[in-house]
Amino acid sequence: MKILIIAEHKNGLLSEATQELFGLPLGQAEVHAVVAGESVEPLAGPLGQLGAAKVHLIESPALASGTGESLGQALGQFIPQLAPDVVLAAHSAQGKDLAPRLAAALDAALATDCIQVSCDGDQVTARRPVYAGKATAEVEFTDDGLKVISVRPRTVKPPESDAARSASDASVAVEFPAQKTALKKIIAGGNERPDVTEASIIVTGGRSLGSAENFSVIENFADSIGAAVGSSRAAVDAGYRPYRDQVGQTGKVVSPQVYIACGVSGAIQHLAGMRTSKHIVAINTDPDAPIFQLADYGIVGDLFEVVPLLAEAAKNRSGS
Amino acid sequence: MNIFACIKQVPDTTTRIKLRGDGNGIDEADIQWIISPHDELAIEEALRLREQRPDSTVTVLSAGPERVTDSLRMALAMGADSAVRLDLPGDADSGMNARALAVAIGKLGQPDIVFTGKEAIDDGAAAVGQALAVSLGMPCVTVVNGIDYGDGVITCRRDVGGGNIEVIETSLPAVVAAQVGLNEPRYATALNIIRAKKKPIDTLFADELGVTETNRKTRLKNFELPPPKQPCQIIEGTPADQAKELIRVLAEDIQAI
Numbered sequence: 001m002k003i004l005i006i007a008e009h010k011n012g013l014l015s016e017a018t019q020e021l022f023g024l025p026l027g028q029a030e031v032h033a034v035v036a037g038e039s040v041e042p043l044a045g046p047l048g049q050l051g052a053a054k055v056h057l058i059e060s061p062a063l064a065s066g067t068g069e070s071l072g073q074a075l076g077q078f079i080p081q082l083a084p085d086v087v088l089a090a091h092s093a094q095g096k097d098l099a100p101r102l103a104a105a106l107d108a109a110l111a112t113d114c115i116q117v118s119c120d121g122d123q124v125t126a127r128r129p130v131y132a133g134k135a136t137a138e139v140e141f142t143d144d145g146l147k148v149i150s151v152r153p154r155t156v157k158p159p160e161s162d163a164a165r166s167a168s169d170a171s172v173a174v175e176f177p178a179q180k181t182a183l184k185k186i187i188a189g190g191n192e193r194p195d196v197t198e199a200s201i202i203v204t205g206g207r208s209l210g211s212a213e214n215f216s217v218i219e220n221f222a223d224s225i226g227a228a229v230g231s232s233r234a235a236v237d238a239g240y241r242p243y244r245d246q247v248g249q250t251g252k253v254v255s256p257q258v259y260i261a262c263g264v265s266g267a268i269q270h271l272a273g274m275r276t277s278k279h280i281v282a283i284n285t286d287p288d289a290p291i292f293q294l295a296d297y298g299i300v301g302d303l304f305e306v307v308p309l310l311a312e313a314a315k316n317r318s319g320s
Numbered sequence: 321m322n323i324f325a326c327i328k329q330v331p332d333t334t335t336r337i338k339l340r341g342d343g344n345g346i347d348e349a350d351i352q353w354i355i356s357p358h359d360e361l362a363i364e365e366a367l368r369l370r371e372q373r374p375d376s377t378v379t380v381l382s383a384g385p386e387r388v389t390d391s392l393r394m395a396l397a398m399g400a401d402s403a404v405r406l407d408l409p410g411d412a413d414s415g416m417n418a419r420a421l422a423v424a425i426g427k428l429g430q431p432d433i434v435f436t437g438k439e440a441i442d443d444g445a446a447a448v449g450q451a452l453a454v455s456l457g458m459p460c461v462t463v464v465n466g467i468d469y470g471d472g473v474i475t476c477r478r479d480v481g482g483g484n485i486e487v488i489e490t491s492l493p494a495v496v497a498a499q500v501g502l503n504e505p506r507y508a509t510a511l512n513i514i515r516a517k518k519k520p521i522d523t524l525f526a527d528e529l530g531v532t533e534t535n536r537k538t539r540l541k542n543f544e545l546p547p548p549k550q551p552c553q554i555i556e557g558t559p560a561d562q563a564k565e566l567i568r569v570l571a572e573d574i575q576a577i
């Protein structure tokens with residue numbers, strides 16, 4: 001079996017989610033990596049150390065801005081040349097946009113946002129959440145053709161880089177037809193905290209915070225432990241937080257190592273968006289709140305009293 | 321302008337999912353069906369664009385079984401000019417749905433712009449917009465939460481996470497996949513809902529669209545509900561003790577901080 005990993009990079013570094021793909025149980029498969037960009041040769045070494053046998057480099061000024069259109073064209077030309085059995089990408093902002101383009105262009109099977117992927121001999125199995133995590137389902141591939149699979153970030157740990165390993169690398173030439181889309185600029189969010197989809201810890205506040213200003217209680221605690229700030233839909237609808245913080249079926253679906261829900265009752269659509277978190281902590285005045293049914297640890301109490309004490313305890317601990 | 325919006329009917333967000341006896345799907349018996357929330361944004365954007373551009377029409381398409389007609393009626397009640405159902409099984413994969421939508425759009429006239437939601441909240445594949453664009457030979461911009469309309473060109477704001485926005489310019493015709501923030505979908509009035517009941521909804525059948533089971537590349541099976549959780553461990557004591565203990569758990573037991 002031949003597997004191709006699409007390597008995503010930013011500022012000259014491989015993304016964490018790309019490194020994780022090498023940690024999947026891929027059996028004895030022959031693992032290739034492809035990296036596309038303006039100047040990506042320095043990434044061949046790190047990809048080899050992660051376990052790629054061969055690294056394919058697609059370099060062109062046309063790839064500088066990394067639009068879905070240009071990446072789709074580059075990879076759409078290269079993949080049939082390599083003829084892998086499986087293409088793996090991270091289900092990141094970039095991979096989410098790209099994987100369906102490739103599957104459609106190459107008439108391949110598509111499985112996005114997978115939370116289990118393994119290869120054994122010529123068998124590929126994949127499982128993905130459905131109904132935003134209210135259930136999961138196995139993806140059956142109906143033929144032996146190419147499979148394009150995107151994998152949810154944080155599904156597995158990346159392997160240790162092994163300096164003794166290295167990959168051979170090769171340049172790939174592709175042609176770019178006239179582009180119909182152009183990246184004009186990127187407006188930075190100015191958010192110093194991690195994004196909820198990338199954070200290993202999320203502290204979420206609900207409507208019971210009562211105002212946008214009161215979310216400073218959540219922010220202070222989040223900052224004391226390096227966490228992202230999440231929000232329930234009710235708190236977003238009430239205007240306390242921007243939509244980008246919303247966790248739930250109509251917001252972001254997250255699976256951090258620790259999810260700390262403060263004053264969140266646990267509406268079914270919210271639970272769907274965070275139930276795959278590894279450890280769940282609930283802080284709520286109502287011991288019957290549905291969130292406690294999903295939580296591993298709970299504190300029955302007033303968040304305005306408890307959460308500032310948590311921030312203090314975290315600071316004392318890290319200071320000691 | 322010839323404006324299209326492609327929508328999917330999905331279970332309401334408050335639905336408790338129950339599995340079918342064979343485990344290869346969900347029990348649809350008590351499900352309340354809605355238009356997938358991001359697809360409502362697609363309809364709304366199509367209607368707003370029509371209001372800006374005289375002589376425009378909005379056609380709403382949805383692939384799925386007979387039940388999908390109700391969602392298409394809701395789109396008509398919101399203000400769409402016509403609605404067409406593509407008769408595909410409810411468990412068609414995103415490739416089949418995209419292919420059917422592309423063929424249907426080809427039959428219904430040259431589009432100037434096609435709106436979809438960024439993803440449907442049932443399978444969450446986030447794939448149909450891009451696949452549709454490939455089939456139609458059009459550019460595609462996904463996760464769009466703002467659009468400036470120019471002459472034959474649009475400028476889209478793409479939500480790429482972390483509050484960061486990519487500003488992408490694309491020529492038309494194009495496929496645009498809508499993200500929350502693009503607009504606030506209108507409510508259909510009671511009167512318009514009643515009026516929409518009398519409007520015709522055309523059906524295009526799979527064989528007319530050239531889509532068969534041989535186009536299926538994936539099928540979902542062996543559904544599982546999340547494993548039952550161990551009972552919650554309640555941390556007791558004074559607030560200060562509770563706080564100290566939880567931080568200890570995070571640092572020592574879970575080793576997360």
